[in-house]
Amino acid sequence: MAFKLPGLIGGLGITFKTMLQGAVTVQYPHEKEQPPARSRGVIALHEDNCTSCMLCSRACPDWCIYIEGHKEERPARREGGRPRAVNLLDRFDIDYALCMYCGICVEVCPFDALFWSPEYEYSEPNIASLLHNKDRLGEWFHTVPEVEPLEVGAAPVAKAKK
Amino acid sequence: MSSTEQPVTPTNDSPDFKAVPDFEVAPGMQRHLADARVNVELDTGDMIINLGPQHPATHGTLRLVVRLDGERVIAADPVIGYMHRGYEKLTEFRTYPQVTTLINRIDWLSSFANEVPFVHAAEQLMEIEAPPRAQYIRTALTELSRIATFLLFLGEMGLQVGALTPAFYGFRDREHVLNLIESATGGRFHPNFNRIGGLKDDLPWGWIAETRNVMKIVLDACDVFEDLVLGNEIFQARTRSVGIIPGELGASYGVSGSNLRASGVDWDLRRDGAPYLAYPELDFEVFTHPDGDSFARYWVRLQETRESARMVLQLLDKMPSGPIMAKVARIIKVPAGESWVETENPLGQMGYYVVSKGGTGPFRVKIRSASFSNVSILPWMLRGVYVPDVVTILASLYFILGDIDR
Numbered sequence: 001m002a003f004k005l006p007g008l009i010g011g012l013g014i015t016f017k018t019m020l021q022g023a024v025t026v027q028y029p030h031e032k033e034q035p036p037a038r039s040r041g042v043i044a045l046h047e048d049n050c051t052s053c054m055l056c057s058r059a060c061p062d063w064c065i066y067i068e069g070h071k072e073e074r075p076a077r078r079e080g081g082r083p084r085a086v087n088l089l090d091r092f093d094i095d096y097a098l099c100m101y102c103g104i105c106v107e108v109c110p111f112d113a114l115f116w117s118p119e120y121e122y123s124e125p126n127i128a129s130l131l132h133n134k135d136r137l138g139e140w141f142h143t144v145p146e147v148e149p150l151e152v153g154a155a156p157v158a159k160a161k162k
Numbered sequence: 163m164s165s166t167e168q169p170v171t172p173t174n175d176s177p178d179f180k181a182v183p184d185f186e187v188a189p190g191m192q193r194h195l196a197d198a199r200v201n202v203e204l205d206t207g208d209m210i211i212n213l214g215p216q217h218p219a220t221h222g223t224l225r226l227v228v229r230l231d232g233e234r235v236i237a238a239d240p241v242i243g244y245m246h247r248g249y250e251k252l253t254e255f256r257t258y259p260q261v262t263t264l265i266n267r268i269d270w271l272s273s274f275a276n277e278v279p280f281v282h283a284a285e286q287l288m289e290i291e292a293p294p295r296a297q298y299i300r301t302a303l304t305e306l307s308r309i310a311t312f313l314l315f316l317g318e319m320g321l322q323v324g325a326l327t328p329a330f331y332g333f334r335d336r337e338h339v340l341n342l343i344e345s346a347t348g349g350r351f352h353p354n355f356n357r358i359g360g361l362k363d364d365l366p367w368g369w370i371a372e373t374r375n376v377m378k379i380v381l382d383a384c385d386v387f388e389d390l391v392l393g394n395e396i397f398q399a400r401t402r403s404v405g406i407i408p409g410e411l412g413a414s415y416g417v418s419g420s421n422l423r424a425s426g427v428d429w430d431l432r433r434d435g436a437p438y439l440a441y442p443e444l445d446f447e448v449f450t451h452p453d454g455d456s457f458a459r460y461w462v463r464l465q466e467t468r469e470s471a472r473m474v475l476q477l478l479d480k481m482p483s484g485p486i487m488a489k490v491a492r493i494i495k496v497p498a499g500e501s502w503v504e505t506e507n508p509l510g511q512m513g514y515y516v517v518s519k520g521g522t523g524p525f526r527v528k529i530r531s532a533s534f535s536n537v538s539i540l541p542w543m544l545r546g547v548y549v550p551d552v553v554t555i556l557a558s559l560y561f562i563l564g565d566i567d568r
Contacts (some may be wrong), residue, residue, distance in 0.1 A: 009394035014390050015327055024334055033333035036345035061260035102354045107362070114350065137525060151365035153295065153483030 037145040039118040040101045043094055044140035049113035051087045056105035056114060065100035065105060066091060092134035097127050115144040191439045203541070213552065215244050224537070224565025228552070235552060238544035240537055245567040252325050253527040258284055258347045258358055260493050261524065266352040268531060269565040271314060272307040272508040274343065277356040281343040282438060283503040283516040284358045289495045294405060294440075296486040302373070302477045303343065303355065305470040309380055310339040311508040312467040319460055322557035323505040328391050335383040338376045345369060358494055360487035364511060369477050380471045384464055392461065401456035405460075405543050405555035408454060414537030415542070421559060424462040427455035431506035435482025443480070445475050456558035463560075495522055509533050509565060529568055533561035 023133045026033055035041060052069030068091040074084045117140050124130050213226040223244035229237040234448060249268060253261045265280055266273040291317060292300070317332015340350045346365050347353035355362050391397050407417060409425040422429060430448040432441045449465040451458035481533040504513035510532025517526040536559055546554055 002340055007395050007398075011327075011390045011394055014386055018331070024337075035364070036341070036348075038346070038348040038363070039344055040348040047292075059257075059260070061256055061263050079462070101346065101349065101352065102260075103268075104259055104263065104354075149367040151367055151369050152482060154364035154487040155295075155483070 020031040036120040037148045040116050041120040042140050044115045044117045044144050045137035046113050049111045052089050055108050058103045059108045062098050064095040066093040068159040096130040117145045182440050200480045233548050240540050245563050249568045256394045257522045258451050263354050269562045271311045274307040274353045275304045275507045277506045279503040281356040283501045286501040287451050287499045290488045292360045293485050294482045295484045296482050296563045297440050308377045308470045308508040310336050312463050320551050326403050329471050359490035364486050377471045384468045388401045403455050405456045406454045415539040423450045424458035426452045456554050531565045533565035
């Protein structure tokens with residue numbers, strides 16, 4: 001009968017080999033891993049594009065977006081024209097304590113005012129501080145990555161995403 | 163002790179006491195008889211203890227009320243519902259895109275595979291079909307989530323029988339797969355990538371090449387687990403002929419997926435069910451094991467992880483080009499009707515029964531989740547096993563509490 005290496009010894013060989021390969025873990029506060037560009041980290045707001053249409057607020061599955069706005073009259077652009085009414089944003093809050101990070105709000109926004117950013121370092125000791133107002137959401141805007149190219153075989157995007 | 167009182171039962175002090183009764187016994191049996199006598203004297207009754215709700219072997223809050231005679235389980239009663247979140251009711255107040263977000267959270271280890279049957283049910287009602295490229299990407303991501311789920315199992319199972327090392331390897335290799343899912347969908351655990359009629363987005367540049375590399379890592383990991391865990395004598399001693407499910411009994415309890423295939427029932431919805439996704443165009447094998455014990459369940463899941471990796475490689479080779487979204491209105495309204503779609507999820511058969519009354523959200527959704535039925539066989543399985551085996555049986559059944567309680 002051929003000699004069979006006991007499974008215990010074989011297993012020790014594997015752990016020994018793994019030991020020589022070095023660590024795969026990252027010491028987080030000192031080294032950071034960059035999440036992929038598509039990663040849903042935090043929602044950024046481009047305030048100038050927002051018309052306070054409330055679509056994102058209504059599409060949210062747990063209703064954690066709070067929007068208030070008002071209309072203001074602006075003088076006519078041309079001589080003899082009618083004065084225009086514009087929507088101005090008073091309040092745009094996202095409660096990240098409730099957010100499920102589904103991305104439906106970003107998708108339904110017809111005016112390109114909401115974007116995903118892969119930033120993730122915004123934990124707070126106080127749960128009330130997770131309510132980000134429009135200034136804080138606007139600060140995330142500069143972290144939004146460029147639209148990345150698609151894989152071979154993808155259909156060209158029909159509608160340019162600006 | 164006063165001389166007038168006689169002890170009712172003889173004690174060790176009394177002259178009448180004999181550790182071994184007077185009849186002839188085989189020499190080896192004397193110790194056992196003494197033990198039995200002690201049991202009778204001390205009247206060791208059954209003990210009822212709770213394993214859980216927070217027991218490390220249950221992946222969540224499963225409470226197991228077991229009745230013990232010493233180390234042996236006489237009866238076991240799983241108590242579920244600690245994680246009930248009421249998804250079936252919640253869906254009635256959400257629109258279809260919002261429901262996809264919710265059902266990500268049913269079985270959180272294989273979220274992508276959960277979305278597929280629901281989206282299919284809605285697509286059937288609307289009589290649309292996702293384009294072939296979307297079907298292929300869906301299939302690839304479903305198989306990736308199956309690999310991620312099983313890699314965790316392959317490590318976790320070692321942990322439950324007392325080996326810490328495989329758990330680290332399982333997590334390490336699963337991380338590669340989760341990174342792939344994240345780079346394509348944006349979410350590690352909750353992708354929310356399926357849309358009715360297709361997918362949210364196409365794959366990012368370089369994803370296919372990266373997936374090929376990771377599949378090599380997965381196949382190597384399967385070899386490692388085969389040597390490290392399956393070949394280990396201690397593991398075999400702990401799992402062989404422990405927790406046997408007879409095939410027919412398992413099927414009558416509603417056990418499905420790898421648990422049933424490990425009992426020798428050759429039934430896989432990817433091959434035997436109504437055709438869905440790109441499975442009819444794939445060449446794959448369905449593994450069964452005749453034993454039905456914990457070891458068989460581990461063996462079957464290991465083989466299926468390998469097979470899934472091969473299926474992903476096939477899908478990448480055959481990936482068609484084209485659009486990923488069918489023509490769908492911006493506000494989705496599903497025509498009135500009912501549909502039932504069942505798929506082979508990593509944990510077993512998962513089905514959605516969707517009733518629509520023509521609105522933007524479903525009227526009623528019934529969710530058939532695999533773990534709920536898999537756990538229903540526990541009272542039968544746990545009768546007469548020892549307490550340490552309860553842990554290996556729970557681990558080898560591999561259920562997710564979110565999937566049980568919904």
